[in-house]
Amino acid sequence: MRALVLTGPGEAEVQEVPAPVAAAGQVIVDVERAGVCGTDVELFTGEMSYLHSGVSSYPLRPGHEWSGTVTATGPGVDESWLGKRVTGDTMIACGHCRRCRAGRHHVCDKMRELGIRDGLPGALAEQLAFPTTYLYELPPTVDATVGALVEPGGNAQRSVTAAALDPGERLLILGTGTIGLLAAMIARSRGLEVHLLGHHLDVARHLGFDRAWTRDTLPGLAWDGVIDATNSPDMPGLAVQLVEPGRRVVWIGLSGTPSTVDSREVVLKDVTTVGILGASAGLADTVRAYASGSVDPRPLVAATVGLEQAADVLAGARPAGAGPGPKILIDPRR
Template sequence: MMRALILTGPGKAEVREVPVPVAGPGQVVVEVERAGVCGTDVELFTGEMSYLHSGVASYPLRPGHEWSGTVREVGEGVDSTWTGRRVTGDTMIGCGHCRRCLAGRHHVCPDRHELGIRDGLPGALAERVAFPAAYLHALPDTVDAAAGALIEPAGNAQRCVDAAGLDAGERLLVLGTGTIGLLTAMLARARGFEVHLLGQELEFARSLGFGDVWTRETLPGLPWDAVVDATNAPSMPRLATELAEPGRRVVCIGLSGTPSMVDSRDVVLKDVTVVGILGASAGLAAAIAAFASGAVDPRPLVAATVGLEQAADVLSGRRPAAAGRGPKILIDPQL
């Protein structure tokens, strides 16, 4: 048996003893070293996550989709050289045979699993997790356990940077100073963009070396070559569209609890391209490379690392007593 965090209903979570997973055909079993807690996990805990209402996710549910660990077992058909390797994995697990999967868009497969989010694949907030080998990504020695658990959000951020469509020296405005916003800014800076941030937690952003950080009231009237909305505020997509330079791009990765209203006249008359980002799949390899090379060090974003028994407190919004200023809390399931 092993310990795993189980969500049993809205606002209810407990650590339970569950059977240790066995690697089925095409699978590996990973000993989890670190797992991150993100906004999706919080929404699953509170019951606000839309998947719970559409029926693709249901309680009891084992969360955890940001993780790193070591392969301890391989199943039938899996290359044995995976054993002992440090890895992370793609959250989005496609069926592999539908039109979207065959076109390389498995992250929007209608029958996809999302590890620890949709029903079908228990997540990584546990001592061990079973995972399909085809979706593994090996971690170099220069990417430690904490950085490895930040690859998944960084893959999302990398996709935002790519979608912005900028060249070195052009100006990017990132709305939001949470984990995704800050990772987007860090990856964009590494690519040579002029990066500005708009948010509320500005001192921490400054501590990461960002000098151009603003509130809505202090934001200068500069031409913004691209705008990324990494907030959960329903007013921000419209603001992003209003701020973006004509003929350029708005990238939306944040999700609000209520519908966001965007005036299509702003989109059409400014000839703005609005891009939505779901999932890290296409950005994972580049995120690993950025971390491995030292171009981006995500570890300052980690405020604290706690054991599995404290995960429910983290989900309910209680920060560990000794937590730093960063936005990310990691769980060490072995504690």
């Protein structure tokens, strides 16, 4: 089968690789859509910290935002999975340790990440072998495009939940990329007053978020919760400065250099800070939100291109005719 392979920093090519065979507890998925995100770009450029710590290495097959159809089952797998459209968790854990048993498998010491860490080839390929333990069936109202946005939606879902706000309260989201905009959509569906801060606000306003600001125009309001969905080292500290005393700051963005946060301000304002790693606990709620139509992520997709164009997308190229949204999807069947 064809798969995208990262062969070194700034180097990627589509290669013919052995098709996967379903092991015990696994299915084979024909991948219909796979998303490209910032983590994939950092793996391509060589900036991803896992490459420096030895957790990941080249050659590497990326892709952790995906949807597809089950076409084969391995030993011990119920054949009712055949023909179902599915997506899956990125975090694949041991399932037996104290953290896994407590529902925190995404921080398991033996946790592997699909398409990110070594050992689990990703979904930027025609087929994918995947364990049923971490599989999610997609209802008929969730098509291939929307299914590939479940994983980023799960991260956004967890972020909004962690802000712990009631309907009518005011949420400020720093960042207008895919996660920031998905968090805004989810927060709006929960009845929150949503504000966004960013540099590029056209997409946010097109999605109906009129309360979209730059640093210069941000009003001096009381922010009941703040989510930082940027990659700027300055934003985590700004979030603490802006949030109301006694409320919550949620950090889901990761900067390339260490962020500076004054812990004295956290203490003296009695602020609760929450870090979000991965979508795991938010996936089921995201599938339900997409299926019900309360959140429609499709306007975020700027273009869908074939596997041969994936390397150009990772290098920062914008496909011809792309819309204004931040997300590029890959159809590996093209």
